[in-house]
Amino acid sequence: MSRLGVELAAGVTRFAVRAPAADMVWLCCFDDAGETRHAMTRQGPNWTLELPGALTGLHYGYRAAGEWAPSRGLWFDPAKLLVDPRALELDRRFVQDPRLAQFGADTADIVPRAVVPAPLEPVLPQPAHFAPGGLVYEVNVRAFTKLHPDVPEDMRGTVAALAHPAVLAHLKKLHVSAVELMPIVAWIDERHLTPLGLVNAWGYNPVAMMALDPGLCSGGVAELRATVAALHAEGIGVLLDVVFNHTGESDTQGGVVSLRGLDNAAYSHAPDGTLINDTGCGNTLNFANPAVRDLVLDAMRHFVTACGVDGFRFDLAPVLARGPGFDPAAPIFAAIAADPVLSTRVMIAEPWDVGPGGYQLGNFPSNWLEWNDRFRDDVRRFWRGDEGIGTLATRLAGSSDVFGPVQPGAACRSVNFLAAHDGFTLADTVSYENRHNWANGENNRDGHGENYSWNHGAEGTTDDPQIRAARKADLKAMLGTLFASTGTVMLTAGDEFGRTQHGNNNAYCQDNAIGWVDWESRDRELEDHVAALAGERARHLHWFRRFPEPIRWLRPDGQDISVADWENAQSAGFVYETAAATFRVTVDRNRRDVRVSVPERLL
Numbered sequence: 001m002s003r004l005g006v007e008l009a010a011g012v013t014r015f016a017v018r019a020p021a022a023d024m025v026w027l028c029c030f031d032d033a034g035e036t037r038h039a040m041t042r043q044g045p046n047w048t049l050e051l052p053g054a055l056t057g058l059h060y061g062y063r064a065a066g067e068w069a070p071s072r073g074l075w076f077d078p079a080k081l082l083v084d085p086r087a088l089e090l091d092r093r094f095v096q097d098p099r100l101a102q103f104g105a106d107t108a109d110i111v112p113r114a115v116v117p118a119p120l121e122p123v124l125p126q127p128a129h130f131a132p133g134g135l136v137y138e139v140n141v142r143a144f145t146k147l148h149p150d151v152p153e154d155m156r157g158t159v160a161a162l163a164h165p166a167v168l169a170h171l172k173k174l175h176v177s178a179v180e181l182m183p184i185v186a187w188i189d190e191r192h193l194t195p196l197g198l199v200n201a202w203g204y205n206p207v208a209m210m211a212l213d214p215g216l217c218s219g220g221v222a223e224l225r226a227t228v229a230a231l232h233a234e235g236i237g238v239l240l241d242v243v244f245n246h247t248g249e250s251d252t253q254g255g256v257v258s259l260r261g262l263d264n265a266a267y268s269h270a271p272d273g274t275l276i277n278d279t280g281c282g283n284t285l286n287f288a289n290p291a292v293r294d295l296v297l298d299a300m301r302h303f304v305t306a307c308g309v310d311g312f313r314f315d316l317a318p319v320l321a322r323g324p325g326f327d328p329a330a331p332i333f334a335a336i337a338a339d340p341v342l343s344t345r346v347m348i349a350e351p352w353d354v355g356p357g358g359y360q361l362g363n364f365p366s367n368w369l370e371w372n373d374r375f376r377d378d379v380r381r382f383w384r385g386d387e388g389i390g391t392l393a394t395r396l397a398g399s400s401d402v403f404g405p406v407q408p409g410a411a412c413r414s415v416n417f418l419a420a421h422d423g424f425t426l427a428d429t430v431s432y433e434n435r436h437n438w439a440n441g442e443n444n445r446d447g448h449g450e451n452y453s454w455n456h457g458a459e460g461t462t463d464d465p466q467i468r469a470a471r472k473a474d475l476k477a478m479l480g481t482l483f484a485s486t487g488t489v490m491l492t493a494g495d496e497f498g499r500t501q502h503g504n505n506n507a508y509c510q511d512n513a514i515g516w517v518d519w520e521s522r523d524r525e526l527e528d529h530v531a532a533l534a535g536e537r538a539r540h541l542h543w544f545r546r547f548p549e550p551i552r553w554l555r556p557d558g559q560d561i562s563v564a565d566w567e568n569a570q571s572a573g574f575v576y577e578t579a580a581a582t583f584r585v586t587v588d589r590n591r592r593d594v595r596v597s598v599p600e601r602l603l
Contacts, residue, residue, distance in 0.1 A: 134177025
């Protein structure tokens, strides 16, 4: 048997797991009577076993024996129950516990058991429900509906809630092209959070790459599949934010929960054997190892064929191409491009990590999209007043200085955004000059220190009508810039109606009112304004997929713009239009205004 994971076939259930350096591996089956261990058989680097019958619903895990020598990358401890790296369902959420890292401490009572899933027919192949140039809507699944008044309380904060009619209506109002779901696979809290009484609320600390988190998706594959189908029925695609750069086993003080206790070579190590930490999370998956690439490719295929998702956003994407340095011709890119399932999906890179040479904006494959943080920073700086019109024009035109010229028939690869899950919310960007992360328990040291933000003279909430009006004008100016820009645009859920995190720019551990979307106090006028911007863009999407050329560049007074105008830091704005004036964008910093004109329509 070469296929890893669990397979139901011909009256038997087959189990296979990779553990090349182990001396022995056991399949551990759980029922009301307790745990039953079955010795597995080595087949090359893998261990296999067949049990009679179709064991759908069986709860299982693995134990592995061998040498315990962490300094040499050997973490075998038969007291540790290990989660199948290819588990598709789990019976509970992960919990952080000191025993996970203590040699000889049994963990069977705290580690989730994998569940043998019932067979499902593959989803019928369809083209991806997304076209570059559209609106990607970033969603924290739990935070998005936890306070939604129209969603039944027992459904709030789940994947299923995304298919509720009230949620679908909101997405359609905004003309969302695709939702981008922040991580929904099973994760574990970081060690330092538990003593602080905090939890990981974002999910960027996975253990099982294919198993949906039971707290978000208790219905497993069937729940995600039904939700995707409901979104597709409304013309909305589904992208999964996936974390393939590290796992929640963390650094050498972390637990032995899955890969570490089976195949520690899945992690990148320096020549002296120490863990490489290009992620800032304690470990880094080793994409120079074919077994890691196979695991990731299998995970992606699973979510496409079993759930029908339309694509993926890769957290800290340079890790996928490290070996150990970033290689734009890395094997993973060719493997995805050659795969009949994955080659048709949307691929979006977060093009940076924290390792050497980790900033790789513009260096991913030509058919991938990339988060463009330079758009975010430069737009903020322009409307704050410390960036010139030349830089803003470059960002509006698709950032060709980053991505190069767009090839004939292709679309701009930039994903333009003003705010994302990490950093200030959009409303907080014009309300706070400094981060306010005290609730995170790190003495306000965590989170970005430079946010290119401003507060109009008052830090945080204010009743001053002039300040409130100025902030709203700036929000509309930035949103107008976003929806006028060439490329794909992204909006984080709640930014369309002024959500706040009260100055917390790193709310990853705030599973509470700080991080939850507040539907009751939303700014409905701003929401309607964003819906109008999005609707106009959606009706004329062809103007935004790539920069229209030839273009005339003008001053706001209609005169041709000069080099001196471009270089003058005091220049208030510019106009660009097609030769026949069928498409025009006007930017006026003094009036806090961005307008897009199309035939008989004015935005």
